[in-house]
Amino acid sequence: MGFRCLKPLLSFLVIIIFFISLVVKKGFTISGPCSQCHTMHNSQNGQPVAENGTSAQPFKALTIGDCVFCHTGTNTGTNNIPYVMSNTEPVYNFGGARNTLAGGNFYWVQSDDSKGHNVVGITGEDGALGLVPPGYDPTNYPEFGKYRPSTWTQQLTCAGNFGCHGKFDANNPELNDPFAAISGAHHKNINRNGTEPADEVWDSYRFLWGIKGTEDPDYELHPDTQHHNGYYASTSPGDPASINYLCGECHGKFHSDTYNGTYASPWLRHPTDFDMNQVKTKEYGGYPNPTLFSGKLGVSAVGDYFADVPVGNTQGAVLSKVLQNPGDAIVLCLSCHRAHGSPYPDILRWDYSTCKASDPSPQCGCLACHTQK
Numbered sequence: 001m002g003f004r005c006l007k008p009l010l011s012f013l014v015i016i017i018f019f020i021s022l023v024v025k026k027g028f029t030i031s032g033p034c035s036q037c038h039t040m041h042n043s044q045n046g047q048p049v050a051e052n053g054t055s056a057q058p059f060k061a062l063t064i065g066d067c068v069f070c071h072t073g074t075n076t077g078t079n080n081i082p083y084v085m086s087n088t089e090p091v092y093n094f095g096g097a098r099n100t101l102a103g104g105n106f107y108w109v110q111s112d113d114s115k116g117h118n119v120v121g122i123t124g125e126d127g128a129l130g131l132v133p134p135g136y137d138p139t140n141y142p143e144f145g146k147y148r149p150s151t152w153t154q155q156l157t158c159a160g161n162f163g164c165h166g167k168f169d170a171n172n173p174e175l176n177d178p179f180a181a182i183s184g185a186h187h188k189n190i191n192r193n194g195t196e197p198a199d200e201v202w203d204s205y206r207f208l209w210g211i212k213g214t215e216d217p218d219y220e221l222h223p224d225t226q227h228h229n230g231y232y233a234s235t236s237p238g239d240p241a242s243i244n245y246l247c248g249e250c251h252g253k254f255h256s257d258t259y260n261g262t263y264a265s266p267w268l269r270h271p272t273d274f275d276m277n278q279v280k281t282k283e284y285g286g287y288p289n290p291t292l293f294s295g296k297l298g299v300s301a302v303g304d305y306f307a308d309v310p311v312g313n314t315q316g317a318v319l320s321k322v323l324q325n326p327g328d329a330i331v332l333c334l335s336c337h338r339a340h341g342s343p344y345p346d347i348l349r350w351d352y353s354t355c356k357a358s359d360p361s362p363q364c365g366c367l368a369c370h371t372q373k
């Protein structure tokens with residue numbers, strides 16, 4: 001073959017390599033070229049750029065893929081897309097090394113329904129729980145005019161009426177679509193702080209509409225006492241900006257005071273929205289139990305914030321020391337659970353089967369608060 005024949009072949013290869021490099025390129029950021037994330041006609045050289053499942057249908061907002069497509073990968077510390085799903089088993093050690101982010105990872109729910117939220121595009125409907133969130137109460141929080149669907153006719157999605165992120169309004173079926181629910185948020189996203197307004201999706205904590213708090217810049221990839229999310233919490237379960245309220249939107253009976261007892265010991269359900277300063281003279285004053293957890297994620301003394309058994313505060317601030325002032329150590333759903341997925345049943349942060357009263361284990365997170373059990 002002469003050079004004349006090779007030339008078109010070479011240019012063809014150069015073009016192919018160029019497009020491959022666009023796809024695998026690291027350092028993806030919202031400030032990058034539009035073409036890293038968008039395709040105008042979903043056609044390039046007559047071939048589709050994006051594939052919706054097995055068909056070549058385009059995606060909403062002209063993106064090259066859906067939420068799960070873009071948010072799948074392995075967190076290295078240099079990727080600018082936060083990865084919440086991985087195709088290979090992530091590193092996850094309670095109190096130790098990990099490459100998962102604050103919400104955990106959806107990897108494990110693919111093979112075990114109990115190890116994560118069963119989100120569309122990741123896995124099918126939860127075999128044991130079905131579509132309806134455990135503890136769902138459609139009459140919860142009507143005073144705020146924000147409703148979840150009264151009947152759960154769809155599987156959980158990343159965003160929208162049946163999802164956790166983005167806008168929802170049970171009377172507006174357009175918001176069943178995750179892209180409609182989150183529209184515009186990516187380009188306007190801010191690194192939000194504390195109790196600043198959270199009226200829109202883009203200025204809310206992690207696009208969780210209406211929720212306040214402070215966002216850790218690396219999504220808790222490498223947390224310690226000073227580097228972590230600042231969870232906004234309240235001692236009123238009805239405060240619609242708290243991270244507990246978010247969970248309560250769908251799991252109301254595990255959250256609202258009507259179902260949890262008189263808001264004091266002995267409890268009916270495990271308390272949340274409860275300030276541990278109120279029981280500081282009991283075992284809770286010893287949080288996070290340095291006898292067991294010293295050396296883990298920077299913990300060395302009583303009152304140090306332990307990022308793997310987090311507590312919230314009424315400022316939504318990043319505190320390295322807690323139990324210093326009223327309202328700075330509030331029990332969260334997230335004190336025990338991850339939001340996306342974990343290697344353990346009930347999406348717990350640690351392996352609950354290691355929790356034995358007779359034999360305190362540094363693998364049992366309950367003991368960070370129940371320091372004398």
Ligand code: HEC
Nearest residue numbers: 028029030031032033034036037061182183184185186187
């Ligand atoms: C790193 C990925 C990324 C890059 C780069 C990017 N976008 Fe986007 N864009 C998105 C995502 C994701 C959405 C859909 C979700 C949303 O609306 O938040 C979106 C939505 C949009 C929308 C509809 C919503 C809105 O904000 O108005 C427009 C218009 C848009 N992009 C234009 C652009 C243009 C023009 C460029 C280049 C200058 C660009 N984008 C670059 C990720 C990106």
Ligand code: HEC
Nearest residue numbers: 113114117118126129132133163164247250333337339346
């Ligand atoms: C938009 C509704 C919605 C929100 C918000 C929500 N969940 Fe869920 N959750 C569900 C649904 C639906 C199920 C049952 C199906 C499944 O497992 O995905 C579920 C299941 C669970 C389970 C049981 C998992 C299993 O399979 O055994 C836990 C634990 C859980 N959620 C915790 C939380 C926590 C903690 C929050 C707040 C960070 C939260 N959820 C927010 C809808 C929601």
Ligand code: HEC
Nearest residue numbers: 037063065066067070081158159165178179182189206207
């Ligand atoms: C084209 C790729 C792309 C698609 C599609 C996409 N995202 Fe993102 N997403 C990104 C990038 C890039 C960032 C980081 C943005 C930043 O740093 O400001 C991000 C950030 C986020 C964050 C973190 C926001 C914060 O406040 O820190 C959330 C939550 C999120 N995306 C949810 C979604 C949901 C839900 C969908 C589907 C409706 C979606 N994304 C679709 C690329 C994408």
Ligand code: HEC
Nearest residue numbers: 264265266267271276279284309331335336365366369370
């Ligand atoms: C973030 C701190 C924290 C974590 C983690 C935690 N708890 Fe608690 N727990 C509390 C507080 C605070 C109370 C309320 C104590 C009171 O009112 O005297 C409580 C109450 C209880 C009660 C009821 C006690 C009563 O007097 O009615 C039980 C049982 C319990 N916890 C078990 C557990 C188990 C099991 C785990 C692990 C799965 C766990 N807790 C994890 C803080 C925590």
Ligand code: HEC
Nearest residue numbers: 134244247248251254255270271272332333335336346352
């Ligand atoms: C003290 C730790 C702890 C706290 C705080 C906590 N949970 Fe749980 N959660 C558990 C454990 C342990 C289980 C396993 C079932 C059980 O023991 O009742 C569980 C189970 C669940 C389930 C699954 C129920 C089912 O039927 O399979 C859901 C949903 C759930 N929790 C949501 C929440 C929500 C929402 C909050 C906050 C309002 C919350 N949890 C606070 C420890 C906790």
